[in-house]
Every structure is written in C-alpha cells, then in structure tokens.
Amino acid sequence: MPINVLFAAHEKRWAQYEAPLRTALDEIGVAYTLATDLPPAEVDYIVYAPNSPVQDFTPYTRLKAVLNLWAGVEDAVGNPTLKVPYARMVDDQGLTQGMVEWVTGHTLRHHLGMDAHIVNPDHKWLPDAPPVASDRPVGILGLGELGSACGQTIARLGFPVSGWARSQKQIDGITCHTGTDGLHAVLRQSQILILLLPSTPATENTLNAETLAMLPKGAFIINPGRGPLIDDDALLAALDSGHIAHATLDVFRVEPLPQDHPFWAHPRVTVTPHIASETRAPSASRAIAENIRRGEAGEPFLHLVDRDAGY
Incomplete structure (x- = not known):
C-alpha cells in the first residue's frame, strides 16, 4: 500500500520541492503518493512549513510524523494538536x-x-x-x-x-x-x-x-x-x-x-534580509526522504524536536 505524503507549505515552495522530493522518495524505494491536497485521515507524513494553512492536526488520524522544511520550529512546537513526532530540518549540504x-x-x-x-x-x-x-x-x-x-x-x-x-x-x-x-x-x-x-x-x-x-x-x-x-x-x-x-x-x-x-x-x-541560510531543495528533500524511510523501517527518526526545550 503506498504511503501518502502531504506537502503543506506555500505554493511557491511546492514548485521548488515537487521534483526533488519525488526524486528523493524514488531513491529510497517506497511506493508513495505526494500531493498538496489529500484526505486528512489518509495522510502518513506531512512535509511542513509552520506558516502553512495546516494548523489543526486532529483530523490526521493516521499521521506518523511531521517533517519541517526548515530549522526553525518555534511557530509550531507549542501546537497542542501536534502530538506525533516532529522533526526539524537539518540540511548539512544546504542550510x-x-x-x-x-x-x-x-x-x-x-x-x-x-x-x-x-x-x-x-x-x-x-x-x-x-x-x-x-x-x-x-x-x-x-x-x-x-x-x-x-x-x-x-x-x-x-x-x-x-x-x-x-x-x-x-x-x-x-x-x-x-x-x-x-x-x-x-x-x-x-x-x-x-x-x-x-x-x-x-x-x-x-x-x-x-x-x-x-x-x-x-x-x-x-x-x-x-x-x-x-x-x-x-x-x-x-x-x-x-x-x-x-x-x-x-x-x-x-x-x-x-x-x-x-x-x-x-x-x-x-x-540583511534573512538570507544567512536557506534549505536547498535537493539536499533538504533527501533529508526528508531519509526520515520517511526510517519511519517505514521502524527506525528512530532523525532530528526530533525536544518539546520541553522548545527546539
């Protein structure tokens, strides 16, 4: 059964990330559906920007993890509806x-x-x-x-x-x-x-x-x-x-x-206009795909947010 990956971010980000994410997911060998609109109850993973319209995670009853698109998590870590593992972005080659x-x-x-x-x-x-x-x-x-x-x-x-x-x-x-x-x-x-x-x-x-x-x-x-x-x-x-x-x-x-x-x-x-570091879509996509591979293999997720510490 394919896993369902919801991309929850600004439309501009989708244009940047769709092709690199598909390439990275193909490389880890999982069957998947990747889209910007999926029935919440059928979503397994959310690739996430905290400023996306998705703010209530309650309907995502099958959700395994939320995978942040960038390093900053302060806008989402306190969300009381976000109860699944939440991973911040660590993109060594880009960020x-x-x-x-x-x-x-x-x-x-x-x-x-x-x-x-x-x-x-x-x-x-x-x-x-x-x-x-x-x-x-x-x-x-x-x-x-x-x-x-x-x-x-x-x-x-x-x-x-x-x-x-x-x-x-x-x-x-x-x-x-x-x-x-x-x-x-x-x-x-x-x-x-x-x-x-x-x-x-x-x-x-x-x-x-x-x-x-x-x-x-x-x-x-x-x-x-x-x-x-x-x-x-x-x-x-x-x-x-x-x-x-x-x-x-x-x-x-x-x-x-x-x-x-x-x-x-x-x-x-x-x-300077918040340009010190930016995730690069190809390398960030590989980091996201690796966490999805880990989730499907039953391995620990990388770079999980410490809810008590706030990052």
Missing part, C-alpha cells in the same frame, strides 16, 4: 553550509575592517592593519548543528572560539561553557559575538542592556539566529554609545523589517 559561509564571511569582514575600505568616499588612506586571528576572540551563543559547524570553521582560521549552550558540550576547536557563569564568561571575552540560539521564552532578550555591557568595548555582533534574541532598544543604545562597534543582523522580531525601523538608517547596523 548548514550556507550558514557557515555567511557567518565566516561576516566574521572576516569585521575582523579585517573591510567596511572602512569598501565605503571610503573621502578617499582616506587607512594603513592600520587588523590584529591576526589568534588575537581576536570569537564567541558563539548556541552550539547546535549550525553553531558547532560555524565555530569549528572559524577556529580552523585561527580564531580562539568559545561557545555557550544550554547543556554541556564537547566540540573540537571550541571552548564550551554552560550556565549563567559560562554565558558571562563567553560575553566578556568575545570581540566578535555570533548568535545562533533558538527562539524560546528562555532565550528572548539574551542580549539586553546588562549582557551587552559585558562585551568588550568595540565588540561586533552577528545575529543570523532569531530576532527575539536581542533587545532592539538596548542594542541601539549600545551602538549609539560606541560600546558596540557594529551589528550585522539577518533576523528580526518582525519580518520583513518595517521601513521605519531605526536599524535601517543606523550607520553601525548592517541589515
């Missing part, structure tokens, strides 16, 4: 590699002081050389798949990297911390701070007036994680005072970022 490239690029940009040379309308001769990487401590808040991959890449370039996570980690190339004292230790030594925490009630405003003041004067902030990790007003005040040299922000509390938001016009803020 992870894209994040590593974006974070590494902006880390090097701030380390080398590239902005002063790229935008230099007065043609000033600026011969000051930056420190070498070994003299520029980098901190990462969040040591999941993305944070670990970014930290290890930056460490291989010679930067001393420290990281903080909710639970204790051991990651080659990264000095790992946990707990409140560990968070403060990472903040106090990070000349460049990268935010890759999930968005949960416990992580909201991780960077606030108090914690921003712990960073070294002249520190740089890079946030490709989640908008609510930063108190916007506190960050603007730290930028205006000169305590924070620059913030490069890819994610925001409201997206698209409203045109009148002060981040747009601030000379020490770089706004």
Whole structure:
C-alpha cells in the first residue's frame, strides 16, 4: 500500500520541492503518493512549513510524523494538536553550509575592517592593519548543528572560539561553557559575538542592556539566529554609545523589517534580509526522504524536536 505524503507549505515552495522530493522518495524505494491536497485521515507524513494553512492536526488520524522544511520550529512546537513526532530540518549540504559561509564571511569582514575600505568616499588612506586571528576572540551563543559547524570553521582560521549552550558540550576547536557563569564568561571575552540560539521564552532578550555591557568595548555582533534574541532598544543604545562597534543582523522580531525601523538608517547596523541560510531543495528533500524511510523501517527518526526545550 503506498504511503501518502502531504506537502503543506506555500505554493511557491511546492514548485521548488515537487521534483526533488519525488526524486528523493524514488531513491529510497517506497511506493508513495505526494500531493498538496489529500484526505486528512489518509495522510502518513506531512512535509511542513509552520506558516502553512495546516494548523489543526486532529483530523490526521493516521499521521506518523511531521517533517519541517526548515530549522526553525518555534511557530509550531507549542501546537497542542501536534502530538506525533516532529522533526526539524537539518540540511548539512544546504542550510548548514550556507550558514557557515555567511557567518565566516561576516566574521572576516569585521575582523579585517573591510567596511572602512569598501565605503571610503573621502578617499582616506587607512594603513592600520587588523590584529591576526589568534588575537581576536570569537564567541558563539548556541552550539547546535549550525553553531558547532560555524565555530569549528572559524577556529580552523585561527580564531580562539568559545561557545555557550544550554547543556554541556564537547566540540573540537571550541571552548564550551554552560550556565549563567559560562554565558558571562563567553560575553566578556568575545570581540566578535555570533548568535545562533533558538527562539524560546528562555532565550528572548539574551542580549539586553546588562549582557551587552559585558562585551568588550568595540565588540561586533552577528545575529543570523532569531530576532527575539536581542533587545532592539538596548542594542541601539549600545551602538549609539560606541560600546558596540557594529551589528550585522539577518533576523528580526518582525519580518520583513518595517521601513521605519531605526536599524535601517543606523550607520553601525548592517541589515540583511534573512538570507544567512536557506534549505536547498535537493539536499533538504533527501533529508526528508531519509526520515520517511526510517519511519517505514521502524527506525528512530532523525532530528526530533525536544518539546520541553522548545527546539
């Protein structure tokens, strides 16, 4: 009997994913029906975007798992009707590699002081050389798949990297911390701070007036994680005072970022339009198909969301 796979996402996503998903499902050798409209009681798996029209999972009485199209799950993890296994997207070839490239690029940009040379309308001769990487401590808040991959890449370039996570980690190339004292230790030594925490009630405003003041004067902030990790007003005040040299922000509390938001016009803020990382349809489809294969084989699903932790 074929399994039924419902694709529950925006129409644009269906155009991107239909062919790669069919190819990936063909490769795992299961008989399947893949469609955007199926009788709920006959659906076995849902390939899911949390902003899709599917919000009530109660009618899906045969459902085995919900497989997220991207890494962020905060908009669905608290849904009381979602009782089956819920897997977030971990797409090493697309999402992870894209994040590593974006974070590494902006880390090097701030380390080398590239902005002063790229935008230099007065043609000033600026011969000051930056420190070498070994003299520029980098901190990462969040040591999941993305944070670990970014930290290890930056460490291989010679930067001393420290990281903080909710639970204790051991990651080659990264000095790992946990707990409140560990968070403060990472903040106090990070000349460049990268935010890759999930968005949960416990992580909201991780960077606030108090914690921003712990960073070294002249520190740089890079946030490709989640908008609510930063108190916007506190960050603007730290930028205006000169305590924070620059913030490069890819994610925001409201997206698209409203045109009148002060981040747009601030000379020490770089706004990028949530492009730090994106799942790539071919590799993401293979990740989804692998979880479907596991479900049909009775094997554990990969990358299940921890409902208590919220990610």
